[in-house]
Amino acid sequence: MAIEGAAVLPPTTAQLPQTTEFRKVSEVFKLHGPTGLVDWLSLKVLPDQGPKAIDNPDPISAEYLDIYFTYFHHRWPIVHRPSFEAEGENTLVVSSAKMIGAWLLGSYESKAFAITWHEALVEQLLPRLCKITSQDRLDQSLSLAFCQSALLNIIFALYYGNDNAISGAIMLRNILVTGLREVGFFNKETAWADEKPGYFVPMRLVKLGSRQRLAAYLFKIDAYLSVLRLQPSSTLLEELHHPLPSTFGLYNADGLHIWEERQANEPLYRSQNSMYKMITDSALEPVAGIEQPMLIEDVQTCICAMQTAIWKACMSECPVTLGLQQDSLRRQLDNLKARLNNMFSQFPENGEFGIEKHLPIRYYFGYEDTSQPGWQNIVIARVKSLLFDTKMLYHLFSLQIFAEIRNITNLAKDRRLGPIEEASSIHHQARKQRQAEIKAWGLRPSARWCLCHAVDILVAHQNIAHHDASLGLSIRTLDPVAHLAACVAAMVVWAYCILDIQGCEVCTPGSATFIELTRWSVPGAMYEKEKEAWIGDGNGYRIQLQGIQLCSCNAEYLMTLYQGCLPEDWSVADCIAPGIFKYST
Incomplete structure (x- = not known):
């Protein structure tokens, strides 16, 4: 190639x-002195060549x-x-x-x-x-x-x-x-x-x-x-x-006749607003009755735009400032999540739709031949995968805000120290401080909120195999943000286990009510109040995930669940979540 x-x-x-074949310059076009560039006497009239054979792809x-x-x-x-x-x-x-x-x-x-x-x-x-x-x-x-x-x-x-x-x-x-x-x-x-x-x-x-x-x-x-x-x-x-990019459908029109038809239905706001304006407007508190129009990819861009503010907040050493920043960032994320839920409700769940102008799904049409049966399934798979990616972004950035990711990552690294770190008294003090900080974090409502996000990430990945395999979705073809989310979610669960924040009845004897975290991953608001009550004051409960109690003795089994959400050869997972996954040698 x-x-x-x-x-x-x-x-x-x-x-x-x-391998490149260089063409040789014909002798007739070489210089022969100051009299001219071409030796006209050496020119010959050649017959026309036949049509050039077209290589098969x-x-x-x-x-x-x-x-x-x-x-x-x-x-x-x-x-x-x-x-x-x-x-x-x-x-x-x-x-x-x-x-x-x-x-x-x-x-x-x-x-x-x-x-x-x-x-x-x-x-x-x-x-x-x-x-x-x-x-x-x-x-x-x-x-x-x-x-x-x-x-x-x-x-x-x-x-x-x-x-x-x-x-x-x-x-x-x-x-x-x-x-x-x-x-x-x-x-x-x-x-x-x-x-x-x-x-x-x-x-x-x-x-x-x-x-x-x-x-x-x-x-x-x-x-x-x-x-x-x-x-x-x-x-x-x-x-x-x-300006905002045009819709996927317009940018992927197979022919000018289709482009012209889709151009007529293109949302006007996409040529009138810049990406910067859309992002800054989305950071403001929503005004009743005024809703900024968005597509799925716009929500992704707005969430990604929060990363700089999240990174700065995580580096803050002032608890008061950090708390205010976290609350503001959470409100932004929740507003974007509400927009995403609203979009989800407008997309058809099955293939019973056509090319109606009122359907937002038309913005995700591509090269499909609408005269062929089942063409809608391709569009549905396209939209579902984008919605899945955006939900993973939402969960991942929620964990970035509240989950002490840097501390947990260093806590995992502390289990395989080099000789320099082992000999360093300063590093030893930092390790003890990290353990105390993560233990204190695990007792706060923000930690339980993060656990809910971590479980939502796991359940969403497992649902791909159960519900969306027929659409061609698989772990291997997912966007890398899904793998990032799975690794960070695994670290949150691992930290909760390894420090025995709640523990099982064997490791921490005593009677307590059990809470199954996957209960709250059901779509809808059925268990929302119950979940909020547990997040607010849930320290008296023992927690289990798909029947496995969150305890240091079960950490390896729980990490196996999350490792199943990753492609086998995605080796950078060991850098994101150091040492918590087991790899066969």
Whole structure:
């Protein structure tokens, strides 16, 4: 497989693994002295060549791309599918898409292919990005497709789940963000060639959409990496000056006739508001009777935008300030969750719908042929997976606010210390302080609130196998945010167990009422008051999760439940939740 790099940036000596045949310059076009460029006497009239044979598409590559568009593209619609399919076979973006599809396929051969190409692509991308200067212009000397390929490889590293690959992706993200700042991508004053009068409107919207999505999904993956590494984000909310991206349906219209039909039904607010304005408005208290329209992906963006504030709150050393910040952040999250619940109620549960204009689900139509039976199932699966991802984001960020994640992570690391840490008296004092702080945290209502979120994450993952397998959803193809949420949830349960905050009747004798946590994961408000009462004052109860009591003697069994929510080869889980999962050697 060859990758065409010439259209991306000026050529470099480093090339991807490929075999290239260089054309030899014909002798008739060589200089023969000062009399002229061409020896006209040596020219010959050649007969017309027959039609060039069209190569059959590689079936393996076609399978990889089909998986990419089925399981990845609706979550990260970075590329414009109609333009993508018109491109050559061996561009950087197409190769990156094949890499992702190969990984999601999950066979030994396809995963090996994906890893090899990821390493090769990153080796090609990093040195070229380092050559960007302020004199470069995006879409001219710096190809937008090159930046899209870099972003796809950053995202792939989280799907891959290898710690070294993620470190490389973080470096790639930092350089990409810096390079885009150098070329003025994040400046709203920057002018673009497609803004001139008379430019073909559909093509202009494609170019605008590519820039919008590059900004939006770079911001989103940046939030993921911030959660993963407990580091501050690199992109700034104020840099999201671009208008809201168009709907998935409009950006994935198979032909101008379909594009025109969907354009007529496109929500007007998406071209009138910037991403920055949408996010800042969502942080305000809702006003009765005035509701800001949103799509599922908008809710995701708003939640991701909270990561910087959450990170700052978690680093605060003032308890009063921290408490105020936590309450404010929780209200923001709850407001966004209410918006998500409202959207969920508007989506049909079955395939009994058509192309009615009043249905929000029409914004998630893609390349489906509406004349074929069962086409609705593809759209339902697309929407359900987006809703699932957003719920995982909500639970994950709720845990980030209240669960003392940094302390719990260090508590887990304390169980396998190196010789330097063992010998350090300062580190010894810090370990004792951590244990005391986590023990005190476990008795507060915020800890019980976090336990409920941790259980909701587990139940949601288990329901995929029970209810959504028919739609093609599986643990392997989930967005990495689901894996992050499962790891953080496992740490919360592990901390509750390992410190015997409640304990079982054997380890902590005495009589107490049992509470089954999964009871409150039932959809609806049936047990909401009961749950709130337990969160407020539940220290007198023994807790169990799917029949297993939360106690140090049962920690290993409970961690097995959460490990079942992760792909087998997602090894970065051991960095997020150090030592709490058991891996076969």
